[in-house]
Amino acid sequence: MHFTINGQSHEVEPDIRTSLLDLLREHVGLTGSKKGCDHGQCGACTVLINGRRVNSCLTLAVMHQDDDITTIEGLGTPDNLSPMQAAFVKHDGYQCGYCTPGQICSAMGMLDEVKKGWGSHVSKDLTNPELTDEEISERMSGNICRCSAYPNIVDAIREVAGADA
């Protein structure tokens, strides 16, 4: 099977049952994406598929051979952090850090959804809603932080969103 991950081609032959998350971690050596619940409830495994955020634990690798997959490793490096990674560091948007790669990938996908004008459950007006803190919290509800760093996560995302505006 052929995969395109963070712009690089990979040829691997995983078992047909392999989730995209297990492909990334066990077959390609990209261990940034984390396995929390393995059932789509915690968001630690969030990656971008063709720019859209998804739970990599709840999809089969075999179904994504034609897609562009982006993981936390594709967003930045320790020496060259992406703006969202830098903002999480600046605002201390974590304690243990386990959920952080998923939080950051999810935040990137989420800001793209806001740019497209997508509303959310808390939007009064479903067309071109403003990105308030309440909106950030609602839109990030698929990412659980067991350390409860939520206020700082919202701070980091707000800063990056403001810089983009």
Place this chain on the structure above:
Amino acid sequence: MKTFDYAKADSPEAAVAAVGTGTKFIAGGTNLLDLMKLQIETPDKLVDISRLDLAQIEEREDGGLTIGALVPNSDLAADPRVVEHYAVLSRALLAGASGQLRNKASTGGNLLQRTRCYYFYDTAMPCNKREPGTGCSAIGGFNRILAVLGTSEQCIATHPSDMAVAMRALDATIVTLKADGDRRRISIHEFYRLPGDTPEIETVLEPGELITHVELPAPPKGNQIYRKVRDRASYAFALVSVAGVLSVEDGKIASASFAFGGLGPMPWRDAAVEAALVGKAPSDAVFEAAATALLADAKGYGSNDFKIPLARRVLIACLRDLTGAAS
């Protein structure tokens, strides 16, 4: 997870032709893979339909919309035509799941979601839906999230979808392709089955029948609302939800359409609710009568008794909002 054969379909016709015994279609996979990991679903074969050309939303000449079965929940919720003319559907979709799941979950798959009954998920416990004939652990067990309408002695599971509740209020039609190549159109009102003695059979779909589209009729008149009550503010299934469409003309309710989530084994709709409303001037007495009609046959199982007064209050609150009647 048990292993399976995998085939990727390049057309709906090829998809239904690829069906054998123990075959499931997979699109978003967000519910199916979850269940396969727990070996609640153990298909022998998966037919991957995720790349079929069924991801468009098209306007029809009669003013309605035809939604491809593979349109992701996110895209359906954000479609400008849905936002403007079927706000109850956008609101229901946005009240469900998380951003990540909505990006993956398909329209057809959402209709076919399985219950989140604790005992359906717990393979160590009896469950008639998972293993017919083993019994229902929820009756007499932890049933706080389960049904109060349409239950049987075999099963009290709820249908988990928000989207399907809005579609039931909107009189959607489900279009399918059968294994023999025939197409059929099924009203959403005829699509789901009550549990009765066969809770494992949830819809009228035949083996190998593929949902290709969902049709919405021309936009309804009046105001629309989706209100969901749940245990936390986001990313939780409904305890009670109400999808409502209502119009008022000359001081009287001219049309009303209400469907309910969290109450029954299917997105629930009861003509008696609408009969209690149409032709009447909006008032709390009328709203109370509609709620009484809805809940006339409601039966609690202990921990979920609270749903009966909760459903009454949520429906009345929605009716006040839709008619502009102050409480």
